Amino acid sequence: MLKGHLDLIVLAALSARPAHGYAVIEEIRRKSGQAFDLAEGTIYPALHRLEQAGLLDSHWVSAPSGRRRRVYALTRRGERALAERRAVWQQFSDAIGGLLAGTPPSGRSA
Amino acid sequence: MISDYLESLVGALTFDRSLSRRVRQEVEDHLREAVAADPVGDGIEAERRAIANFGDPHVIAGQFAVVSFAQQTRRVGVAIILVVAGVFIAMKARVAWYALMQCAISQDIRTVSGIVGLIDRYAFWLSVIIGIGGWAYISGLRVPAAFYTVFRKQLRRSFLLCTTAAGALVVSVISDGVLTALRLPGTELSAEFLIPIFSMAIEIACAGVLVFQIRTIMQRATSAAALLKT
Numbered sequence: 001m002l003k004g005h006l007d008l009i010v011l012a013a014l015s016a017r018p019a020h021g022y023a024v025i026e027e028i029r030r031k032s033g034q035a036f037d038l039a040e041g042t043i044y045p046a047l048h049r050l051e052q053a054g055l056l057d058s059h060w061v062s063a064p065s066g067r068r069r070r071v072y073a074l075t076r077r078g079e080r081a082l083a084e085r086r087a088v089w090q091q092f093s094d095a096i097g098g099l100l101a102g103t104p105p106s107g108r109s110a
Numbered sequence: 111m112i113s114d115y116l117e118s119l120v121g122a123l124t125f126d127r128s129l130s131r132r133v134r135q136e137v138e139d140h141l142r143e144a145v146a147a148d149p150v151g152d153g154i155e156a157e158r159r160a161i162a163n164f165g166d167p168h169v170i171a172g173q174f175a176v177v178s179f180a181q182q183t184r185r186v187g188v189a190i191i192l193v194v195a196g197v198f199i200a201m202k203a204r205v206a207w208y209a210l211m212q213c214a215i216s217q218d219i220r221t222v223s224g225i226v227g228l229i230d231r232y233a234f235w236l237s238v239i240i241g242i243g244g245w246a247y248i249s250g251l252r253v254p255a256a257f258y259t260v261f262r263k264q265l266r267r268s269f270l271l272c273t274t275a276a277g278a279l280v281v282s283v284i285s286d287g288v289l290t291a292l293r294l295p296g297t298e299l300s301a302e303f304l305i306p307i308f309s310m311a312i313e314i315a316c317a318g319v320l321v322f323q324i325r326t327i328m329q330r331a332t333s334a335a336a337l338l339k340t
Contacts, residue, residue: 006255021136022143039165040144042255044136045173048129049253052181065146067139070132 006046008089009036011055011074011082018073020063021047047072055081111157112141115167122171125333126178133174140164168337173255175334180253182330183265186272186323187248190241196316197234197279200309201286207305208293219292226292230285237278244271257334269327276320283317286310 013019013027024047025040050056055078063069074082116134123130141160148156164170207213215223248268254261290306 020139022140039169040140040163041137041165041167041170042173044133044140045170045177046255048174048177049180049255052177052184052253063139063143065142067142068135069139070136 005089006038006042007050007055008082008085010043010046010050011078011085014056014072014074015079015082018071020061020069020071024072050078054078111154111161112138112145115141115161115164119167119171122168122337123174123178125175125330126182129174129178137164172257172334172337175330175337176255176257176261177253179265179327179330179334180251182323182327183248183251183268183272186320186327187245187268189320189323190237190272190275191245193316193320194238194241194275194279197283197313198238200312200316201234204286204290204306204309207302207309211302213293213302215293223289223292226285226288230282230289233278233282233285237275237282240271240278241275244268244275247271265331269324269331272324272327276317276324279320280317283313286313 009028009032010024013024013031016027019027021044022040025043028036028038028043047056047058051058051072055075056072057075058070058072060068061071116138119137120130120134123133141157141164144160144163145156148159150156150159247264248271251261251264251268287310290310293306294303
């Protein structure tokens, strides 16, 4: 379930500001209320894939520790993709919400 | 401990050196930051936890292999178009030069050059059609998180299209070489033949670039397959 929406999650995590991989994971944890606890390493192939698709842009910066750090940011195309995926997700969420709301309460006799 | 982990991860990505360099720096920064943020503080236990949270290096390397493989396939798709255009320009420049120099083919080799010319033409246009088709197909590919069956099939089709286009182009370049060679014997090597020879060199270089790109795809495919088996 989570894997199928990883791109949307990463794009959403980067929507506020550019960030490096570790900060993206922290942002996902924070925004999801620690609900998404994915293997941290899977974020990086996703970041590379989204960059290859033109949805993200990245550049090296120097971290306070002196290490080199890759910072990712949404491109315009990425912003558009996020808006589209957000709308699709909202539709899906509304449909499931409506469906579940119509479910008879458990324990009720027919 | 972090160094060993990085060696293991980067060692699985040797098929793409620029990717492995970048991954090493990114992952090292991540792990060091995770260790620094660990409430236990620096130490073996914090490193062990950071590595465990990061995941199996072979699984992650496999995910990177998908991205690298897809990128190389895209490069080949673009290379086909550029190479075909380069060969076309070189070919037309040579033909224009022959017309300018009024360099005609002798009667006794006219039949042979006619047949070779026909092969050249059909092979070239075949490479153009399949090349454009391949490029369009590759451009439309969506890169998944892993080597799913559908994506594998798509890559196989892309590879087939690229190889067929490259094969047809190589036949066309060889035919051009034969046609050029047919015109050269019996004439003194002079400056006027520099253009045909130079244009042939461009065609051979273009075809070489394409073959090299396809060879790189094959190498990455082999490495990715080996990664997925482990």
